[in-house]
Amino acid sequence: MIIRILGAGAGGGFPQWNCNCRNCAGLRQGRLTARSRTQSSIAVSSDGERWVLFNTSPDIRTQLEQFPASHPRHGIRDSGIKAIILIDSQIDHTTGLLMLRESTQPLDVYCSEMVRQDLTTGFPLFTMLSHYCGVNHHPVPLDGGAFTIPGIEDLRFHSHTLKSKAPPYSPHRHDPHDGDNIGVIIEQVSTGRRLYYAPGLGEIEPHVGAAMASADGVLVDGTFWQHDEMERAGISTKRALDMGHLPQSGAGGMIEHLQALKARRILIHINNTNPILDENSGERRILNDAGIEVAHDGLEIHL
Ligand code: MLT
Ligand code: MN
Ligand code: ZN
Numbered sequence: 001m002i003i004r005i006l007g008a009g010a011g012g013g014f015p016q017w018n019c020n021c022r023n024c025a026g027l028r029q030g031r032l033t034a035r036s037r038t039q040s041s042i043a044v045s046s047d048g049e050r051w052v053l054f055n056t057s058p059d060i061r062t063q064l065e066q067f068p069a070s071h072p073r074h075g076i077r078d079s080g081i082k083a084i085i086l087i088d089s090q091i092d093h094t095t096g097l098l099m100l101r102e103s104t105q106p107l108d109v110y111c112s113e114m115v116r117q118d119l120t121t122g123f124p125l126f127t128m129l130s131h132y133c134g135v136n137h138h139p140v141p142l143d144g145g146a147f148t149i150p151g152i153e154d155l156r157f158h159s160h161t162l163k164s165k166a167p168p169y170s171p172h173r174h175d176p177h178d179g180d181n182i183g184v185i186i187e188q189v190s191t192g193r194r195l196y197y198a199p200g201l202g203e204i205e206p207h208v209g210a211a212m213a214s215a216d217g218v219l220v221d222g223t224f225w226q227h228d229e230m231e232r233a234g235i236s237t238k239r240a241l242d243m244g245h246l247p248q249s250g251a252g253g254m255i256e257h258l259q260a261l262k263a264r265r266i267l268i269h270i271n272n273t274n275p276i277l278d279e280n281s282g283e284r285r286i287l288n289d290a291g292i293e294v295a296h297d298g299l300e301i302h303l
Pocket of ligand 1: 010011012090091092200243
C-alpha cells in the first residue's frame with residue numbers, strides 16, 4: 001500500500017496567513033528549521049495508479065499538481081483520483097470539493113450521514129456542487145464494518161465513529177452524534193497490511209486502541225503538543241479537547257498511547273503553533289527518541 005501525504009498541516013496550514021506566532025514568524029524569517037505544510041489530506045493506493053483521496057483540502061489544486069500520479073493520462077479529462085473519503089465536515093477537510101467541480105462525472109464521496117447533513121445545511125457544498133459535477137454520496141459504516149469502492153478492489157476500508165468535534169457551523173456542534181468524525185482502517189487485501197488513519201481524534205476509546213494495535217501503520221492526530229497551546233501563544237482560549245484533539249504530551253496523551261505500539265507511527269494534521277514543527281525543538285527530540293514521526297507534505301509511506 002502506498003500512502004502519499006498531500007497536506008500535513010491543520011486548518012490554516014503552516015505558516016498561517018495572519019499568524020505571527022514563534023513558528024509562523026520563524027519560518028517566514030528563515031530562523032526555524034522547519035517545512036511549510038498545506039492543509040490536511042492524504043491519498044492511498046495499492047497499485048500506484050488508482051488513488052483514494054482522504055479529505056479535500058482548500059489547498060488541493062496545488063497538492064494534486066505536485067502529485068504526478070494523480071495527473072490525467074487517458075483522454076482529454078481524467079484523474080488518478082477515483083473516489084473521496086471524508087472523515088469529517090471541517091473546512092480544512094472539505095472545501096477542496098469546490099476545486100474539483102470540473103469533474104466530468106459526479107464525485108463519488110464516501111462519508112457518514114452526519115457529514116452529509118453538514119454538507120447540505122451548515123456548509124452546503126454538496127448542494128452547490130449539484131450545479132456543477134454533482135456528488136454521489138455513499139454512506140459508510142460507523143461500527144468498524146467494512147466497505148469497498150468499485151474499481152479499487154485491493155483495498156478494504158473499515159470505518160468507526162470517534163470522539164472529536166463537529167465544526168462550528170454544524171447543526172450538531174454542541175450535540176455530538178456518531179459519525180461527526182470517523183477513523184478508518186485501510187487494509188490491502190493482497191498483503192493484509194493495514195493503515196489506521198484518524199487526523200481528528202479526541203479520545204482513545206477501546207475500539208480506537210484496538211484499531212491502532214491491529215495496524216502496521218498509524219497516522220493520527222498531531223494537532224497540538226499541549227492542551228493550552230493556543231492560550232500560551234496568546235492566540236485563543238480554545239483548548240485542544242474543546243476542538244476535539246488529544247494533545248501529544250502529558251499523562252494519557254497521544255505519545256503515551258503510541259509508545260505501546262509496534263507499528264510505524266506518524267503524526268499528521270499539525271497545527272502551526274505546535275513546537276514539534278521546529279525540527280530542533282526539545283519536543284521534536286522527544287518524538288524522535290520515541291520513534292514517532294511527523295508527517296510532511298510529499299512524504300510517501302510504503303506499508
Ligand atoms: C480542526 O480540526 O479543529 C480544524 O483544523 C479547525 C479549522 O479548520 O479551523
Ligand atoms: Mn482540521
Ligand atoms: Zn502560527
